[in-house]
Amino acid sequence: MDEKNISEVSRDEPSPTPAIEGTEKRGKPWMYKTLKLGPITIPAYATPQFQIIFVAFVCFLCPGMFNAVNGLGAAGQVNAHDSNNANTAVYSTFSVVGFFCGSIANRIGLRLTLGIGGFGYFLYVASILSYNHNQNAGFFIFAGALLGACAGMLWTAQGAIMMSYPSEKEKGRYISRFWAIFNLGGVIGALIPLGMNLHSEAGKVTDGTYIAFMILMAAGFILACFLCNPQLVRRDDGSGIILMKNPSWKSEILGLFETLKTDAYIVGLFPLFFASNWFYTYHFNGVNLPYFNLRTRCLNNVLYWGMQIVGAYAVGYLLDVGSMRRTTRAKCALVGLFLLTMVTWGGGYAFQKTYTRASTLGLGKDHVGVDFNQSKYIGPMFMYMFYGFYDAAWQVTAYWLMGALTNNGRKLANFAGFYKGIQSAGNAIAANVDARSVPFMTQFAINWGMLAGSLLIAAPIVIKYVKDTVSIEDDLKFSDETVADVAPGSTVVEHKSGHHEQASY
Structure with missing residues (x-):
């Protein structure tokens, strides 16, 4: 096999599916067999295709439903104060625990x-149901703090899988598929309170809504x-x-700091990470509520x-355009995201000038918000939809950029931990800012300002x-x-022949 043949066995050019048959000794034979159900072909269980979709459905049922609850503004409550405090607890613990979750996941x-x-x-969500009856803010905030630690673990595992499992050629589309399925959870989750409260004049979401969310979330963590x-x-x-075949607590904790040492450039992406969830509080509690x-x-x-799904698919597939070099796509992604930031938030500025905190929430129970049957709803509706599209574009691009820096699952677990930890620190501060009115x-x-500025800071890192x-x-x-542990068989043979420099999978 010559050097040309070696390069053909690469991450960018996956071999035909039968190549995985030789790996059955690593697991049960059924794990590597596809399943046909009429015109539908279900990928083999132990393949990136299946596993990423699998994780997407876990997130569909857990954080997807959580997003639906939070998207109601104040978690469906009338007063945002306790909800903001709970969210501050969520993202405060998330930011601390999340930063180290790469080590936890690897171990x-x-x-x-x-x-x-x-x-x-x-x-x-169980704590919100309790709050609905006894106004027990302490339990609500404690559950938020615990959720922060748990969410750090879930999102670190998810990020490691989503960024390290696909080949380099397919990372954008797999990230977009994950993000679309995950946000389908938000869509379906949002339909639940819409159906239950369509004719409701109450200011709070009903108990049945929270119970429905709890059942779905229980199915998620069992799955x-x-x-x-x-x-x-x-x-x-x-x-x-x-990955690491033999991880230990010592190796993984040291590995976290080793990542910061060997890949110190990642610090240049921290402002982008920090800004990536800050806007949720504004979207939900500053616009929707x-x-x-x-x-x-x-x-x-x-x-x-719903617009998150559209945004995820559009951006993910553009990031995988095969006719363009990955370095060129990365630069175009940054420029495109910067332009999208200026357009979306420029429109948001015009909208925000039409109301203030005093003219809405300052009126207390006397305030009656805009209803969807009013003509003045159409413009704000599209504005809110574009905010959803923008969020998906930002998240998919951020994940794709991290995945473009390495294919090592262990390192990407740490990257995902940095991303979610720093992201959550921003969200915690944003919630606290809103709680201070x-x-x-x-x-x-x-x-x-933070979104536009963070892209400018990230540009030199991406280019280099x-x-x-x-x-x-x-x-x-x-x-x-x-x-021998990770490469295709043909590549291993070539390595044994001494052609190390060309190998890639």
């Missing part, structure tokens, strides 16, 4: 990390228990996921998460460190695995 495994993470969402062992997962060309009535907030929720226009200005491909040798430097 205890992605399956257990995902399952423990899902449980926190169930308990959080997580059936995630495949990452060491058994094989891509279509037979290549495996780069004060400006609209309950049933319209429910409808807005459906539209917001800071004017909506001030919150808006902070969002716009995103490459067209990352060699398997570079990826293996951060693990105890060998080429």
